[in-house]
Amino acid sequence: KAGVTQTPRYLIKTRGQQVTLSCSPISGHRSVSWYQQTPGQGLQFLFEYFSETQRNKGNFPGRFSGRQFSNSRSEMNVSTLELGDSALYLCASSYGESPSEQYFGPGTRLTVT
């Protein structure tokens, strides 16, 4: 079974631009969560989707948004990029509504210049 895939793997943007990251979960998994990983803040939860509905949202500004499609694929969008948005963005999928273990993709490395 294929793992979680994320595209693109690397991205360079300039301040003020917007970016869209994509995540395809493991086949059959309906829950997708997004995390931001930085050296200073560690792993921080962004949001979780289940069956196209946002179930939970972390402490991030409204510039960070996401959605999930009927095939469980998910996208996250960051508008008006800031230098501090540079991070590894990780997507994780799990089977049910109440996640047991989550399976992570390789991440998208976003660099904002």
Next chain:
Amino acid sequence: AQSVAQPEDQVNVAEGNPLTVKCTYSVSGNPYLFWYVQYPNRGLQFLLKYITGDNLVKGSYGFEAEFNKSQTSFHLKKPSALVSDSALYFCAVRDPSGSARQLTFGSGTQLTVLP
């Protein structure tokens, strides 16, 4: 609120020796506990979990963890370390009785196994 603490940023151990990576947690209810490992430029890989039952949980690659409710700890252990175990290890907790549905991760512990 749920939280996780990994008190050691760095753990060094000689190959063949036992290793322990420490984790303590705080939740209001009974916790779901997890260990993940991250290799450079990779996502997190699931190692093991504790949901309920036996306090000693066995996971992938020979790792195990012991749930201790009185000490609110979930330390990761391996009897004999390998150089290939060198990586960043994260402990995570979820309180299934709480409103927060997400995993909360610790700050991570860099494990270095010396040949």
